[in-house]
Amino acid sequence: MSLLQSTERREFLRSAFAIVGTLIVTPSHSSDWDQIAYNKTRIVDSIKSVGIDDFSNIIDGSDLIELNTPEIAENGAIVPITIQSQIPQTERIFVFSEKNPQPLVSDYVFSTKVTPYVASRIKMAETSYVHVLVLADGKFYRTAKEVKVTIGGCGEE
């Protein structure tokens, strides 16, 4: 196998960087399913990967986001949760289950044609906080609720 000529190598590296550069520059809250964010295994990394560099910029949204979760989940495989954002210009809602192997559970991108409301059923591995981040008008808001789980929901029979 011959080595690339130096000019060809430079060309190759230039295009490679261009491609990688595009990936880096792509906004973290783009509308595509973000495999990188969803594969993070620590809650802090999951939250960062949705576009938050500085955690002190997250606004307490506990008065503005209605998060309904059970107190004690009957079965961690099927935990019903309901989220309603009262924050104007809500664009996106992110849901995390802190102690899941991959904490980012789901995210929802809202047009102005739907209410910033969603109900779904999630798997929780064990007792932990469910964190909800709302992106509205370029700012992140947060609320969280602890859900106790007696039968875990990720790898059971």
Added chain:
Amino acid sequence: MEKTVRFRARLSDGIANIKLMIFHEMETGYRKDKNSGEIIPQHFIHTVHVDKNNERVLEVHWSRSVSKNPYLNFMVPGAQTGDTITVTWFDNKGFSGDGSVELK
């Protein structure tokens, strides 16, 4: 073609309350086959497009942390009789499916 999406849509006072279920294993990749002991590979829906009259109104991203036979409930204000809600899903193995409901 097997129906993979089931809807329950209710239109009242101009708001459509849409409940749906997509029949999908949402396999986590953490379970082992009882007989072989092998890990059952991940198989889950990662994206759902929700359209009203062919216009995208909601985009959903899921993971293997979403329950099997995933349920979704959302609201569409300003909906009318005759509007069609279409849902298209895509999973990590390249499969997809869709379903739609006409509001009455």
Added chain:
Amino acid sequence: MIFPLHSRRSLLLILLFMFSGACVATPENDRKQYLDIFARNIPGVPVSEYVHGSMMLSQDAREQFNSIMDFPPFQDSLDRGKTIWNRSFSNGKKLEDCFENQGENIAGNYPYYDEATERVITFEMAINQCLEINGEMPFNFTNVDTMGALTAYARGLSDGMLMNIQITSPGAREKYEKGKEFYFKRIGQYNLACASCHLTHGGYYFRDELLSPTIGQAVHFPVFRGGERLYTLQMRYQRCMEAVGATPLESGSETLNNLEFFHSYLSNSLPLKSAVYRR
């Protein structure tokens, strides 16, 4: 609350109570005495609530139940059951032809005592009898995709019907008494009887689990544990036997059929509901 499940005394006290106040031990008197026990264990809880088992005392659990039952994830199992129920046999007949009223509002009559064969016949056995008479292959009692899914759908045709087990002959009575005997029999490494948990302590907590009272159990089957794992009533008996360290008896065995006969009688006059979510 910790209580001595292993106490022989507690079981004896129950038996003494049963034989003391009552005139004659009949099935109906048994049922009334057990109702009294639960009225003492869980005062203020209406009998109609017993059908919800461990959700009786938790609003949190009940809300989850309602949320999931609003749009159950096991709809695909019910669809499968419906397809099986509606399938024509090779001879052109269907399952509904074997049952009164085309299978609607009949599940509360099962199990029943068949005088001719001197056996208890469960709903599942009746289904298999129907299949065999019509030249079809019977189903395995514990196959969740065939018999399980089928009964989850077919029993649903009797939703709302009141349990109506009849004991009108000496033969039927004998089976009832045999079922009752097993119900009170201590088994397994833990040496526990069904009665230890679900009669003596029905309505009490055992660690973080509320023990459901015996009365109200048999009407809500099959269940979908975690929303997806189907259990028929006898499959549930088998799991309970394993839980106390006993080797489970076979589904469709005479002992479990007699137990189901006794156990279902105790839920007489409570409404049936098939295919329910349980944790």
